[in-house]
Amino acid sequence: MPSLDSIRIFIRVAEMGSFTRAADSLGIQKGRASTAVRKLEEALGVRLLHRTTRSVQLTEDGRAFHARARDVLADVDDLRTMFAEDRVALRGRLRVDLPTEIARTTVMPALPAFIATHPELELEISSTDRQVNLVQEGFDCVLRIGPIGDETLIARSLGRLRMVNAASPAYLERHGVPRTLEDLRLQEHRMVHYSRTLGGKPYGWEYPIIGTDDYATLALPGGVHVNSVQTYEAAGLAGLGLIQAALYGIRQHLESGALVEILPDLRPEPLKVSLVVAHRHNLSRRVRAFMGWIEEVLTPYLA
Structure with a gap:
């Protein structure tokens, strides 16, 4: 009978496509990972992986075994802890993005x-602002803002992150404090432009259409275009233009007075925030505990 450890190692190798990366993520030597998979194949009497110098891929038998083994391990983890949820300490590694x-x-x-x-x-x-590959990079759980981007992933919606309009006191002293959308034009306001790719079309100034659930954008000029959230907020602090940012990121600047909220009745659309896992059966106690905790941490910032 194959050991559970050898099955766990095989699953990680199969999902990451590499003995080296799988071993690193599990905190074991590459040789141990290779030996465990080889012995598993010998015990089963089939080849589970195609190995080349550059990649590792599942065979047809490997794909069938991988699907069943993943569910079996999840059931084993549940059995181990079903009567000890509160008494047994959480142990092991938890890899999140x-x-x-x-x-x-x-x-x-x-x-x-x-x-x-x-x-x-x-x-x-x-911590990265790109969309990581949960399976290939070995993540147990990721926090994702905006669209999930992959319908095969399992997402748990936490809510929506509140957004605010803001500017530095020095900027507002030069241009005036806008009270309406029309003021943005009449006072010749400028905004810091943000897009994920430099040179891409700026998003524009987003605002709610009163009386509806829809949002629209107003084209405003701006002399600075950035592709980093941190740089975007820094540009606002430097007085380079108006910004629209998530409350969690600039709350301390609003409290200190380094930034001032403007147009509070015309805030941009809140951003959807989700916790994402690759498989529903991957919700171990570690993952569930982390997901519950991070939801509590983010609740004050959720609309």
């Missing part, structure tokens, strides 16, 4: 309390 600004401003300041509650848990936190 977070948007950079949320990680910096909101999650990391709150993380010591989570670590204190689960001291035996090993957290690997990636």
Whole structure:
């Protein structure tokens, strides 16, 4: 009978497409991963993986075994903890990905309390603003803002992140404080333009259409175009133009007075925020605990 450890190693190798990356994510030597999969193949009497110098791919038998084995391991984990949810400490590695600004401003300041509650848990936190590949990069859970982008993933909606309009006091002193959309034109306001790709079409100034659930955009001029959330907020702080940003990222600047909220009745559309996993059966106690905690952390910023 194949061991559960060898099955876990096989699943990680299959999903990451690499013995080296799988071994690194599991904290074991590459040789151990290779040996475990080879012994698993010998025990089953079939070849599970096609191996080349550059890649590892599932065979037909490997795909069938992978699908069943993943569900079996999830059931085993549930059986182990079904009577000890509150008594058994969380152990092992948890690999997650977070948007950079949320990680910096909101999650990391709150993380010591989570670590204190689960001291035996090993957290690997990636912070990037690109859409990572959960399966190939070995993530247990990711926090995603905006569209999920892959219908095969399992998403749990947390709500929507509140957005605000803001500018620096120095900028408002030069241009005046807008009270209406028309003021944005009459006072010749400028905005900091943001897009994920430099040179792309600016998004424009977003505002709600009164009396409906729809939003529209107003084209405003701007001399600065950035492709980073951090740079976008820094440009607003420097007085280079108006910005529309998530409350979680600039709350401290609003509280300190470094930024001032404007047009509070015309805030842009809140951004959808979701916790995403690759498979529904991957919701281990570690993942469930982290998902519940991060939802609590983000609740004050959700519309």
